[in-house]
Amino acid sequence: MSRSDALSSLRLLERPxxxxxxxxSAARRAMLEGAAVPFTVHVADVDEDAIKAQLTDHDAAELAVELARAKALAVSRHHEDAWVLGADQTLAFDGGRVSKAKSLEAARARLAQMRGRSHQLHSGAALARNGQIVWSGVDTATLTMRDFSDSFLDSYLATEGEGLLSCVGSYRLEGMGAQLFEGVEGDYFTVLGLPLSPVLAELRRAGVLMS
Known part of the structure; x- marks a missing residue:
């Protein structure tokens, strides 16, 4: 082997x-960027409502994983030899699964119902390669809302606006939504929408990150 061929082979071996x-999700992008993870974005084209309708026997935690797996597979089929990270978050409250609010009026009603009570956020993630799931997992956080006033709720909705409709709980803990709570049990990154530590561990095993 010539010296140039050897150098080319070495570069291929060293390529992450x-x-x-x-x-x-902007929050998931921010988490990966903050952790200095190199990645590109390809939004998965999946019908989440159809998946939820098919999995009515799944609890919220199981559903988060299945949605993450579906997203990872949908993109992986079009990108050979790349690792694809899918993620999703579900909310469990009062014995049932909660979906994103369709309007600010619905968000107001949901938040009023949850104040003074606890709910669970389940953040699922999955890694796929060559159209196959190679890892998936979920982490859960329990959040307790304080008994906030109607005046605060109105001010919160007016300040945050329709951006809340993209959040399963109608709040962003990294924003004014932090004022809704009196306690959070669990990992902060899980609340934001990604079980970051397990994901980073799998990315190290996959060779995306240095071990």
Whole structure:
């Protein structure tokens, strides 16, 4: 082997594995960027409502994982030899699954119902490669809302606006939504929408990150 061929082979060996995030979530992008993870974004085209309708026997935690797996697979099929990270978050409250509010009026009603009570956020993640799931997992956080006033609720909705409709709980803990709570049990990154530590561990095993 010539010296140039040897150098080319060495560069191929040293080239990091490629990671694609199959999510449009700004919070998930920010988490990966903050952790200095190299990635590109390809939003998964999946019908979440159809998946939820098919999995009515799944609890909220199981559903979060299945949605993450579906997103990872949808993108992985179009990107050979890349690692694809899918993620999703579900909310469990009062014995049932909660979906994103369709309007600010619905968000107001939901938040009024949850104040003074606890609910669970389940953040699921999955890694796929060559159209196959190679890892998936979920982490859960329990959040307790304080008994806030109607005046605060009105001010909160007016300040945050329709951006809340993209959040399953109609709040962002990294924003004014932090004022809704009196206690949070669990990992902060899980609340934001990604079980970051387990994901980073899998990315190290995959060769996307240095071990």
């Amino acid at each position: 594995e490629r990671l694609i995030l199959a999510s449009k």
